Amino acid sequence: MPTPVLYCRDPLNPRCVDEHFAQEAREVRACGGTVGLIDHDALLRGDAQQAVARVPSGLGSAWYRGWMIPGDRYAALAEALERRGTALLVTPERYRAAHELPGWYPVFADVTPASVWRPTKPGETLAGEDLAVLAESLPPGAGIVKDYVKSRKHEWEQACFVPDLADTVGLARVVRRFVELQEEFLAGGVVLRSFEAFSRPESVAAEARVWWLDGEPRLLTPHPDSPFEHGPRPDLDRIQPAVRRLGCRFVTTDVALRSDGVWRVVEVGDGQVSDLHPAVDRGELAALLVGPSPEDRSSGER
Incomplete structure (x- = not known):
């Protein structure tokens, strides 16, 4: 049996798939798959019931395909779908394991740059001394700043790249700017990664x-x-x-x-x-x- 796929709906046309995923959804239907619609905005607001209102009842096991969802909101989505007879093929625990760096890093440590992290809330800045302690366990040299999910590589010099992790003032400046730019979307906390030349x-x-x-x-x-x-x-x-x-x-x-x-x-x-x-x-x-x-x-x- 083809597996159903749940896509984010178009905010301007609630009966349609978000334009970014529309072609993919058409291909799913062409393969015989069923497409359901999730209200991503309602989910982020904390209204999981409203978010799944357009999902047909009793779909069985399904994939979600759409915009990123914070871990707690994904868990709420899974619970709301269960009540409608649909089980996400990726459980909330497994979603966070793949989506957030602290979940996947331990098993990838040998094949990815060395990393350390500190849980923080959006807008919360770490003192220079705390960042210095955090960076001590990384190899000396340059580093990268990100959160559990994303970096700001398009603001490379001001909010991503740290030329020398031992430069506490410079490190604090980049971290502070990164947190400012992430605003309420900062995911999980601050991550420092060793820089590797590719x-x-x-x-x-x-x-x-x-x-x-x-x-x-x-x-x-x-x-x-x-x-x-x-x-x-x-x-x-x-x-x-x-x-x-x-x-x-x-x-x-x-x-x-x-x-x-x-x-x-x-x-x-x-x-x-x-x-x-x-x-x-x-x-x-x-x-x-x-x-x-x-x-x-x-x-x-x-």
Whole structure:
């Protein structure tokens, strides 16, 4: 049976899928899948019941595909859907494990830059002394500032890159600006990551996104920000065991070739809220989403 997919609705046309996901939803329907609508704005406001009001009752197990959702709101979404007879294929616990750095970092520590973090609330700034203590466990040199989910790499110098983690004044300045720009959207807390030099974006070894389903790499695409329509083919031999240990059904890993020729994981994400590069055929992901579950495949092999 095709798996239903729940998309964010269009805020201006509540009966339609959000324009950003509309083509993908059309491909899901073309594959025989059922599409439901989630009110993302209502969910973020804390009204999960309103958010699922347009989801048909009794859909069974379904994927969510849409904009990012904070972990607590995702849990509320799962609970509201359960009451309508629909179970998300990614549980709230597994969603947070793939979506937030503290959930995925321990199993990827050998294949991703060294990282430390401190839980904080939106708008809360850390004192320079606290940041110095936090940075002490990282290798000396440059670093990156982000939260549990996102960085502000487009504000590289003012809110992302720290030339020297030992420069407490400079570190505090970048962290403070990052927190200011994130405003109420700061997710979880402040993360410091060791900076690693990767191949330049204009090279053939630009960043790629790998889409994993049940521990298997099923789709390889350029990173959504890549200027290229075709990404590199990374070596996944050291990455796949970490994906499997994570134990999440639908995961993306953003990978890049370090300057010494080693493939590294830049970021991990839940596949339900990971974006596609504009050049990627939406039908490829749609087929992946609505395809048979492992249980269905097993029964068909008997």
